[in-house]
Amino acid sequence: MKIALVGNQNSGKTTLFNLLTGTNQKIGNWPGVTIERKVGRIKELGDDLVDLPGIYSLSPYTVEEEISRNFVLEGKPDLIINIVDATSIERSLYLTTQLMELDTKVIIALNMADRLEKKGIHIETEKLSREIGTDVVTISALKGTGIDNLREVIRINKKTHVKSKEIFKSDIENEILKIRNEFKTNRFEAIKILENDKLYQKHQTAIVKNSRQKLEETYKMDIEEIIANLRYDYIVEIKNKSTKIKQVKESMSDKLDKIFLNKFIAFPIFMVIMFLVYYLSVGVVGSFTVDLVAENVEKFGDLIDQGLLNLGASDWSTSLVVDGIIAGVGAVLGFVPQLIILFLCISILETTGYMSRVTFLLDKLFKKFGLSGETLVPFIVGLGCSVPAIMSTRIIKDSKERDLSIMLTPFIPCSAKLPIIAMFTGYFFADNSGLVSASLYFFAIAIILISAIIIKKLFMKNSGTAFISELPEYKLPSIKYVVRDVFDKVKEFIERAGTIILFCSVIIWFLLSFSWKLEYGIKIENSILASIGNLVSWVFYPILGTFSWEAAVSAIQGLVAKEQVISSMSIIAGFTEEIEEGSMLFKSAAFNFFTPVSAYAYMVFNLFSAPCFGAIGAMRRELGSTKKMLKAIAFQTGLAWILASMVFNVGTFIVNL
Amino acid sequence: MKKMILKKGDKGHLSDLKIGQRAKVLGIHMDKPDVRRHLLDMGITRGTEILIKKVAPMGDPVDIELRGYELCIRKEEMKNIDVEIL
Numbered sequence: 001m002k003i004a005l006v007g008n009q010n011s012g013k014t015t016l017f018n019l020l021t022g023t024n025q026k027i028g029n030w031p032g033v034t035i036e037r038k039v040g041r042i043k044e045l046g047d048d049l050v051d052l053p054g055i056y057s058l059s060p061y062t063v064e065e066e067i068s069r070n071f072v073l074e075g076k077p078d079l080i081i082n083i084v085d086a087t088s089i090e091r092s093l094y095l096t097t098q099l100m101e102l103d104t105k106v107i108i109a110l111n112m113a114d115r116l117e118k119k120g121i122h123i124e125t126e127k128l129s130r131e132i133g134t135d136v137v138t139i140s141a142l143k144g145t146g147i148d149n150l151r152e153v154i155r156i157n158k159k160t161h162v163k164s165k166e167i168f169k170s171d172i173e174n175e176i177l178k179i180r181n182e183f184k185t186n187r188f189e190a191i192k193i194l195e196n197d198k199l200y201q202k203h204q205t206a207i208v209k210n211s212r213q214k215l216e217e218t219y220k221m222d223i224e225e226i227i228a229n230l231r232y233d234y235i236v237e238i239k240n241k242s243t244k245i246k247q248v249k250e251s252m253s254d255k256l257d258k259i260f261l262n263k264f265i266a267f268p269i270f271m272v273i274m275f276l277v278y279y280l281s282v283g284v285v286g287s288f289t290v291d292l293v294a295e296n297v298e299k300f301g302d303l304i305d306q307g308l309l310n311l312g313a314s315d316w317s318t319s320l321v322v323d324g325i326i327a328g329v330g331a332v333l334g335f336v337p338q339l340i341i342l343f344l345c346i347s348i349l350e351t352t353g354y355m356s357r358v359t360f361l362l363d364k365l366f367k368k369f370g371l372s373g374e375t376l377v378p379f380i381v382g383l384g385c386s387v388p389a390i391m392s393t394r395i396i397k398d399s400k401e402r403d404l405s406i407m408l409t410p411f412i413p414c415s416a417k418l419p420i421i422a423m424f425t426g427y428f429f430a431d432n433s434g435l436v437s438a439s440l441y442f443f444a445i446a447i448i449l450i451s452a453i454i455i456k457k458l459f460m461k462n463s464g465t466a467f468i469s470e471l472p473e474y475k476l477p478s479i480k481y482v483v484r485d486v487f488d489k490v491k492e493f494i495e496r497a498g499t500i501i502l503f504c505s506v507i508i509w510f511l512l513s514f515s516w517k518l519e520y521g522i523k524i525e526n527s528i529l530a531s532i533g534n535l536v537s538w539v540f541y542p543i544l545g546t547f548s549w550e551a552a553v554s555a556i557q558g559l560v561a562k563e564q565v566i567s568s569m570s571i572i573a574g575f576t577e578e579i580e581e582g583s584m585l586f587k588s589a590a591f592n593f594f595t596p597v598s599a600y601a602y603m604v605f606n607l608f609s610a611p612c613f614g615a616i617g618a619m620r621r622e623l624g625s626t627k628k629m630l631k632a633i634a635f636q637t638g639l640a641w642i643l644a645s646m647v648f649n650v651g652t653f654i655v656n657l
Numbered sequence: 658m659k660k661m662i663l664k665k666g667d668k669g670h671l672s673d674l675k676i677g678q679r680a681k682v683l684g685i686h687m688d689k690p691d692v693r694r695h696l697l698d699m700g701i702t703r704g705t706e707i708l709i710k711k712v713a714p715m716g717d718p719v720d721i722e723l724r725g726y727e728l729c730i731r732k733e734e735m736k737n738i739d740v741e742i743l
Binding site: 267 | 685691705710713717718726
């Protein structure tokens with residue numbers, strides 16, 4: 001059986017999904033979009049469970065709703081489990097009424113039953129079940145109760161045939177019946193046709209238009225309002241018959257919001273929390289773990305190196321294993337501890353409900369740029385490392401904004417770009433190095449904001465989603481959920497991003513270690529990469545004012561890791577180790593062509609161009625397709641080239657005045 | 658121009674209300690069909706009772722309570738919701 005799991009955001013859907021499927025899950029993206037797709041096998045029953053995105057209705061206005069709608073209509077699930085938040089039952093049942101208009105049986109899983117008492121709500125489940133016309137199973141996904149019952153109800157309802165119920169006034173039901181007969185379709189589609197839904201424009205016959213006109217004249221409202229009103233009237237009726245509510249005083253959430261949304265201390269608290277996230281994931285703790293992993297990978301590499309040498313392996317194959325593969329895998333593993341810490345922080349912020357407060361706080365500021373408050377988190381994390389920053393864009397609710405954020409996050413100068421900044425500004429702008437370095441950060445912020453505005457205007461004209469978002473109650477995070485969440489995300493990173501990182505590292509190793517004649521152990525200027533650098537050096541001409549394969553190769557090596565730009569330059573200049581002194585580098589034959597202007601331009605190029613393979617891999621995972629990833633890289637590198645060229649030409653002009 | 662505080666029985670827009678005030682929805686007039694649809698789906702229909710609960714530190718957006726849950730919405734959307742003060 002193929003079963004769909006549908007429900008509002010914040011209804012506990014993911015927790016229920018995990019409880020039902022255990023570790024039997026496959027995670028990916030819905031085709032072509034940045035939205036996660038989860039399919040799992042229900043334990044003990046063996047049926048496939050598809051987790052649909054959290055939605056509030058099946059109207060076709062957001063990507064999430066479209067995906068869900070397509071799945072329930074065309075994917076033809078055998079059963080629908082509708083998870084309903086018992087503490088906001090009135091709003092939750094709106095989606096339920098729509099689901100029950102399909103030809104598929106719907107089972108309602110009434111979740112958060114454990115929180116009802118605190119809110120003074122009492123629901124009589126049997127009455128509710130009778131009134132709404134289908135099975136209602138009380139569960140607490142957090143506590144794990146009611147799941148056996150739910151499984152039993154699922155089992156009994158295999159391939160149950162349903163007849164949709166009439167819930168509106170008779171004049172409306174008559175029109176719906178007319179349309180059903182005309183198009184031989186189910187209740188859901190008939191209502192959509194009546195509502196003049198944008199996906200059913202071909203069905204707008206004279207009969208349909210007449211029906212609609214008749215009703216709109218009677219009720220003096222447009223048809224969408226009529227239907228929405230009637231749905232809620234029906235829901236309120238059922239609710240009154242099956243629910244008793246006691247007046248409650250101020251809830252815990254209200255008390256907490258007095259602090260977290262307080263006019264004066266809300267922002268300071270937010271900054272402290274953000275600083276903590278940064279400190280833990282990419283600051284001191286994060287970089288400690290990166291160094292730790294790097295150290296151990298090196299030790300391991302040396303061991304293997306010795307071992308292979310003793311076995312008599314050839315130079316190049318040893319290098320392939322140690323400098324190519326182990327280094328590549330080491331690069332991937334290097335990110336893992338940071339990602340674990342970051343995902344832990346984010347998971348806790350999300351499940352406690354604080355992240356919704358962040359969006360609420362920052363909305364006014366960010367909406368001017370077409371972004372939402374959550375966008376700030378990736379940017380802050382990006383100051384440390386782009387890889388976890390890109391992965392953290394998941395918290396952005398709107399998928400188009402998420403795409404935008406993924407493309408722009410690498411523009412923030414990460415800590416790996418600091419050696420480049422330090423080296424160049426230290427030598428060429430010695431007296432003002434602090435100021436010049438800071439100018440690059442401001443430049444990055446300005447470009448991000450301008451890009452956001454322009455891209456939004458050019459490509460996202462219609463997706464101006466107004467900010468209409470539920471503010472969930474504060475909840476204590478479930479450790480089981482958080483651990484599971486972190487584990488899933490890290491696993492995905494290693495699988496989807498890790499493969500690209502490893503693959504690309506090996507390729508660069510190859511291009512650098514071999515000449516065209518496939519000789520190994522050659523000097524760098526004879527390598528394949530150097531000749532590619534030569535070909536590409538004309539691209540760098542407008543940035544540097546001269547042809548330099550050396551600068552080109554160094555920039556390309558920045559794809560492996562941005563720190564490698566400096567180490568690459570050091571090696572090319574003839575030194576065996578990475579240089580600390582700028583003067584040694586810029587007085588060498590290879591790089592003495594640099595002027596302050598071309599230095600700044602080269603920095604700009606490296607800061608904005610395609611990020612390292614780690615970040616590229618993360619982009620691919622978050623964007624969901626290689627094609628989108630390539631587009632992002634093209635955008636970033638193209639923009640970097642334009643900006644760097646502009647900087648060089650304008651700068652040279654000013655200097656020569 | 659001083660903003661007047663609406664009293665019981667007055668008609669106005671949802672954006673005119675202060676924290677703690679309650680109102681009944683009279684209708685939504687808006688030329689953005691997507692947004693209007695979204696507001697209807699979330700339960701802002703005629704006769705719905707709304708309470709202004711919290712306001713973001715910068716004055717926008719606003720957190721309202723309706724149908725047993727809390728919804729965040731911008732003042733620019735609230736301007737399009739006609740209400741009667743309760």
